[in-house]
Amino acid sequence: MAKKNRRSHALLRYRYYLYFILLCGLLVFAIVMIGRQAFPEKTPDVPDTPDPPAVLTDASVLPTDPPAAEVSEAPEVSVPDPTDAPPETAAPAAVSGTAHITPTAENLYVRIGRSHDVPVIPAGVGRDALSYAVTDPNICDVDEHGKVTGFERGSCEVIVTCGEEEVRIPVHVRELTVGEDGCTYVDGILIVNKSYSLPETYDPGLLPVTQEAFDRLSADAAAQGLNIYRGSDYRSYSYQVKVYQSMCSGYSKEYADSVSARPGHSEHQSGYAIDCNTIENGFAETPEGQWLKAHCHEYGFIIRFPEGREDVTGYTYESWHIRYVGEEVAREIMSQDLTLEEYLDVPSVYDLEEE
Numbered sequence: 001m002a003k004k005n006r007r008s009h010a011l012l013r014y015r016y017y018l019y020f021i022l023l024c025g026l027l028v029f030a031i032v033m034i035g036r037q038a039f040p041e042k043t044p045d046v047p048d049t050p051d052p053p054a055v056l057t058d059a060s061v062l063p064t065d066p067p068a069a070e071v072s073e074a075p076e077v078s079v080p081d082p083t084d085a086p087p088e089t090a091a092p093a094a095v096s097g098t099a100h101i102t103p104t105a106e107n108l109y110v111r112i113g114r115s116h117d118v119p120v121i122p123a124g125v126g127r128d129a130l131s132y133a134v135t136d137p138n139i140c141d142v143d144e145h146g147k148v149t150g151f152e153r154g155s156c157e158v159i160v161t162c163g164e165e166e167v168r169i170p171v172h173v174r175e176l177t178v179g180e181d182g183c184t185y186v187d188g189i190l191i192v193n194k195s196y197s198l199p200e201t202y203d204p205g206l207l208p209v210t211q212e213a214f215d216r217l218s219a220d221a222a223a224q225g226l227n228i229y230r231g232s233d234y235r236s237y238s239y240q241v242k243v244y245q246s247m248c249s250g251y252s253k254e255y256a257d258s259v260s261a262r263p264g265h266s267e268h269q270s271g272y273a274i275d276c277n278t279i280e281n282g283f284a285e286t287p288e289g290q291w292l293k294a295h296c297h298e299y300g301f302i303i304r305f306p307e308g309r310e311d312v313t314g315y316t317y318e319s320w321h322i323r324y325v326g327e328e329v330a331r332e333i334m335s336q337d338l339t340l341e342e343y344l345d346v347p348s349v350y351d352l353e354e355e
């Protein structure tokens with residue numbers, strides 16, 4: 001009996017061990033399960049990381065993306081910027097690089113007495129977070145909003161800074177004068193467009209400088225197997241009267257003004273303009289038209305009325321109409337995709353009194 005009892009006691013003991021081991025197993029299992037439950041919550045956390053970009057965008061891309069809504073927030077962001085910047089430096093650097101100042105033009109052209117915004121857009125900061133200064137305050141001034149006003153003819157630089165970052169943009173202040181010949185000049189370049197006219201008596205013929213440059217252009221084109229010739233060049237005031245009148249008799253005045261100049265306003269009267277080959281829109285696509293666009297600046301000519309710039313020049317695209325301005329000026333204008341109006345900072349609109 002005693003033996004039997006001892007055995008059953010031992011068995012009972014073992015049972016307890018077994019129960020204990022089982023319990024431990026259950027506990028381990030429970031811990032693992034809890035751990036797993038915790039994990040699936042962390043995995044969605046990873047896709048959650050895209051959420052921080054919401055914070056990111058606030059700091060870095062905000063003003064660029066939605067201009068209207070965030071503009072009001074931008075100044076608030078820009079003020080605590082120095083304090084906010086350190087913790088977020090890694091993020092904006094990845095998104096917008098180090099650039100807070102993005103130039104939108106290589107140069108700024110301002111006529112004396114006129115004002116233009118510095119051609120930069122702020123990235124990640126409000127425009128007023130940028131600081132502005134000029135290298136020669138006698139030539140022009142810049143206010144705290146980045147508006148440059150021309151004082152006297154000359155060139156200097158406007159310096160735009162944002163913290164350590166600095167961007168310098170050359171500013172060229174232009175001077176408009178009326179010569180003894182009654183023509184309007186800006187920095188010595190004759191300007192004739194809808195705003196500025198030539199005297200009825202101004203009658204220079206095709207100028208030798210224009211003729212000589214075109215002859216070189218034409219000869220070099222011919223060496224490439226291309227035929228670029230003078231379709232029309234000098235037109236007198238009285239001739240332009242007829243041209244404009246015939247346009248007005250056939251079309252509305254609005255259309256006539258978009259393709260033809262009123263007497264005194266035609267560049268052909270200046271002696272600097274040439275219409276190449278035939279006056280038709282298809283010329284731009286011909287090998288001659290494409291060569292002219294690519295090379296005319298090498299001979300001192302510009303495509304005077306470029307495509308898509310009617311709002312600036314006052315005229316629709318004329319791929320055939322070239323204007324002599326000299327090689328240096330032509331290169332500056334053509335390489336920057338400018339119009340003569342932008343380069344000289346002049347308008348091209350008919351005065352209401354002339355209507």
Ligand SMILES: [Zn+2]
Pocket residue numbers: 268273274275321
């Ligand atoms: Zn023309």
